[in-house]
Amino acid sequence: MTKRRLIALVTFLAGLYYFLEFVVPPTVPWRTLRGEVVSVSPTAIVLRVDGQERQIAIEPNLIAYRERPTGAPERVEPAQLRVGDRAQVGPSTYLSDWITSVNNFFIVLGAMAWGMGLISLVMVHSGNIRRRRPEWYGSVLFFVAVAGGMVAGLGYGVESGWLKEANDVVFNYLLRPMSSTVFSLLAFHMATASYRAFRVRSGEAALMMASAFIVMLGQIPIGLWLTHGLPSFLQLPVMAQWILYIANSAAVRGMWFGMMVGAIAVGLRFWLSLERGAFFDREL
Amino acid sequence: MEHANLQILVAIALFMFFILGNIHAARRGRARFIRRIPGLNEIDEAIGRATEMGRPMIFHPGVGEVQNVGTLAALGVLGHVARRAAQMGSRVIVTTAIPVVVPVAEDIVKQAYAQAGRPELFNPEDIRFLAASGDQLALATANVMTQEKTAAHFFFGMYDYTSLLLTEPGQRTGAIQIAGTDQYFQVPFFIASCDYTVIGEELYAASAYLTRDPIMLGSLVGQDYSKIIVLAVILLGAFSVTFLGSQNPFVQIIGVYR
Numbered sequence: 366m367t368k369r370r371l372i373a374l375v376t377f378l379a380g381l382y383y384f385l386e387f388v389v390p391p392t393v394p395w396r397t398l399r400g401e402v403v404s405v406s407p408t409a410i411v412l413r414v415d416g417q418e419r420q421i422a423i424e425p426n427l428i429a430y431r432e433r434p435t436g437a438p439e440r441v442e443p444a445q446l447r448v449g450d451r452a453q454v455g456p457s458t459y460l461s462d463w464i465t466s467v468n469n470f471f472i473v474l475g476a477m478a479w480g481m482g483l484i485s486l487v488m489v490h491s492g493n494i495r496r497r498r499p500e501w502y503g504s505v506l507f508f509v510a511v512a513g514g515m516v517a518g519l520g521y522g523v524e525s526g527w528l529k530e531a532n533d534v535v536f537n538y539l540l541r542p543m544s545s546t547v548f549s550l551l552a553f554h555m556a557t558a559s560y561r562a563f564r565v566r567s568g569e570a571a572l573m574m575a576s577a578f579i580v581m582l583g584q585i586p587i588g589l590w591l592t593h594g595l596p597s598f599l600q601l602p603v604m605a606q607w608i609l610y611i612a613n614s615a616a617v618r619g620m621w622f623g624m625m626v627g628a629i630a631v632g633l634r635f636w637l638s639l640e641r642g643a644f645f646d647r648e649l
Numbered sequence: 650m651e652h653a654n655l656q657i658l659v660a661i662a663l664f665m666f667f668i669l670g671n672i673h674a675a676r677r678g679r680a681r682f683i684r685r686i687p688g689l690n691e692i693d694e695a696i697g698r699a700t701e702m703g704r705p706m707i708f709h710p711g712v713g714e715v716q717n718v719g720t721l722a723a724l725g726v727l728g729h730v731a732r733r734a735a736q737m738g739s740r741v742i743v744t745t746a747i748p749v750v751v752p753v754a755e756d757i758v759k760q761a762y763a764q765a766g767r768p769e770l771f772n773p774e775d776i777r778f779l780a781a782s783g784d785q786l787a788l789a790t791a792n793v794m795t796q797e798k799t800a801a802h803f804f805f806g807m808y809d810y811t812s813l814l815l816t817e818p819g820q821r822t823g824a825i826q827i828a829g830t831d832q833y834f835q836v837p838f839f840i841a842s843c844d845y846t847v848i849g850e851e852l853y854a855a856s857a858y859l860t861r862d863p864i865m866l867g868s869l870v871g872q873d874y875s876k877i878i879v880l881a882v883i884l885l886g887a888f889s890v891t892f893l894g895s896q897n898p899f900v901q902i903i904g905v906y907r
Contacts (some may be wrong), residue, residue, distance in 0.1 A: 369730035388653045388661065437651055461652075475714070475749055482748030482778040490773050499796065547784040551810065554817040554842075561820075562841035617833055620849040622879050624675055624831050626722040628718045629664050635721060639672060640856065
């Protein structure tokens, strides 16, 4: 139970930081000035606020945002502001200053997990060899590949020599073509999956088949050639565009709204350790 | 990093109020009803079928990092699948390309077997980090399917183009396949190659639906109230722009065209 309480506490604190970083303004609201930049020097910025000129000394904790006609204001170094810019300038609330360090911390944690991944692989493959499971010799090859990959990895960035050759052979002449081969399998998988999906077994399947037929023909010249004599709204390219950008977009946006709200709910459950089942079998 | 403006702050506060409010109401014993999700109902069926056949099953928690919401939701489903499998004395093999998922999945499955009183059935070798890239993982998972003669495959979480590389070989083995993803580009592939598909937000609702925990169900109801608010804002926005123009007071308050 202590371990779970610790996990819950760390989760809450980490979540709280990200939550506050998002909702707390980056500058102290009551000390932030918003106006037009009149002059910028290495030591101070002069802003025109409500017709009055206000001088702000450039200190290490000073943050500046340049306003843009559209979109969120862009964070810039105070000295990067230009005369005539609309800007918000104020002392930092410090939360945003740590975001890079906190993100780096998680990247380091993630990197440590690669070791666990390797341990998992070693456990599985050494077990295969020990118990002489079917195709155990493939597991021997795994250890050879790991050793070879590690040595070849040392050749990354090397200009010449056998290490560079080894790196090229393993990563460029073996791994890359193999990945492309696997990727190309997708074409065949798509064909078989489409065949199954397009067998008209129900009303929904028929609708899907008809829509796919229109969209596919609408994307190629023969679609226009077949229907060019019809009124424009009955021409295949027009119908295909309508399906793609009107009907499909409406459905996709509906899904998106649901997912976004769902993501907030899942986030809240994890943040407050209310999630049950897999993570916390009972209430803390 | 983007920061919340006033409108977003109000929206977050409203969503939190509805979700936490409904969780509080659920804690006090108010019964909650949620609609049936066929894909999730079939999970127990698939586990039962695999157990009857005496074959293991595969759980694949997607290709997203562990902090991805889809992956978190998938790990919630893994907890349920592992617990049911443990109760029935069956085996679950977890395959992943994300190393951080390995210890988390191991902990979840181990805990599930321990809770079911069958800790001896847990085998750490069944939690497999098979490859570092998605397409290699798909091939390796297909190999596990044929070697272990698996009878049920669960694909939950975030997926990319590898979705079809995973499910098509599975389809050919004759195993029952259930998938759920929040990546709508992959949904058609899952529908074409799986027996049941859980779409979009249903994935996020999965652990609440499966555990039937009143508090979790409360959060689902709160989620639905939040969606009603979003829908109302969309409708009001559409009507106000249609009849009052794009600079009407409602649009100004919402800040759409800022």
